[in-house]
Amino acid sequence: MQNTFIYDGSFNGLLTAIFEIYELKIKNVRIVAKHYYEASFFEEYHEVITNEEKANRVWKAVIKYGKPIDAHLIYRCFLSEINGIEQNLFNYIKILISKKQSIAKDYGQADVFHLAEVNKKIGREKHRMDAFVRFRKTKDNIYFASISPDFNVLPLLEKHFQKRYADQLWCIYDICRNYGLYYDLNSVKIVHFDLPENILNTSDEIFQKEEIQYQKLWKNYFESTNIKARANQKLHEQHVPRRYWKYLSEKNLLNW
Structure with a gap:
């Protein structure tokens, strides 16, 4: 059975969800923002209460094992608000912590490549806002x-x-x-x-x-x-x- 972690849509909420997945050692998980969630009979859901301390611990791990480019990529892609982006971010953080080194240029990883493409779109949108405001x-x-x-x-x-x-x-x-x-x-x-x-x-x-x-x-x-x-x-x-x-x-x- 799939385990679904539902969070409030905030960045700290996402990091809290990732912390709790590690803490509970749960497999076969997905993370979804509350406004995108649709209930299913074939899943067990966990409602995440945003906790700043838990979020900070995950973010410190990202900073410790990665480089600034990893942190920037994770945050900027979160801002895309694309439905399902949480799964890519969770996979990215999981690989980063496992390898204990930056993976921002490891485009052989599907999630890294996908986030790199999303980041390009974010960059274009930011540039246009800078110019057209x-x-x-x-x-x-x-x-x-x-x-x-x-x-x-x-x-x-x-x-x-x-x-x-x-x-x-x-x-x-x-x-x-x-x-x-x-x-x-x-x-x-x-x-x-x-x-x-x-x-x-x-x-x-x-x-x-x-x-x-x-x-x-x-x-x-x-x-x-x-x-x-x-x-x-x-x-x-x-x-x-x-x-x-x-x-x-x-x-x-x-x-x-």
């Missing part, structure tokens, strides 16, 4: 940007934007996952808001009028400098995929 100044003098990436890359954006906009108040909010990063000129904090449904639309109730006017000017400039006869739509969409246009004021300011 557009801030708008609110009436509270906070530069606000909303995003809805395919993967949960918001934690990976912190360093880039803190360094680039160190002298400004800003907030980047993931409207799909309902949390954001807020920089108060000293540190970055995780925040949760009850945002209005029209937050993606330009609104003078939230944003400064000067900001709206500036974005309209920028859109007009973009349109006036665009030479339609030389346009290469296919190439353009390769560099700026259509799903990112909603972030760009020069693309579709009035219909975000």
Whole structure:
């Protein structure tokens, strides 16, 4: 019979599940996030209660036996939120602990190769968020940007934007996952808001009028400098995929 460990979807929850699998010496296991779990008659399930101490012990083992590249790979792939990624991560950690050395380049291992491919997708999504995030100044003098990436890359954006906009108040909010990063000129904090449904639309109730006017000017400039006869739509969409246009004021300011 298969043993299924159900965790809360957090990174510490996943590490806690891995600790308990080792602690109980259970074989034939799978790990699944609570929001993906579907009950089956042919399994025994274990509900995991996230425990920071247990999670830290697993993470310390990863750091001890692996290299920074292993830790980065594990965390970044966890952020993909791909259904079933937990099994690949568990297998990766199990092999790492067994070999007591880095396996990040051991592409002969199916799980390592799969995670390397997932990591590439995470890297592309992060890079595009770095490039396509557009801030708008609110009436509270906070530069606000909303995003809805395919993967949960918001934690990976912190360093880039803190360094680039160190002298400004800003907030980047993931409207799909309902949390954001807020920089108060000293540190970055995780925040949760009850945002209005029209937050993606330009609104003078939230944003400064000067900001709206500036974005309209920028859109007009973009349109006036665009030479339609030389346009290469296919190439353009390769560099700026259509799903990112909603972030760009020069693309579709009035219909975000």
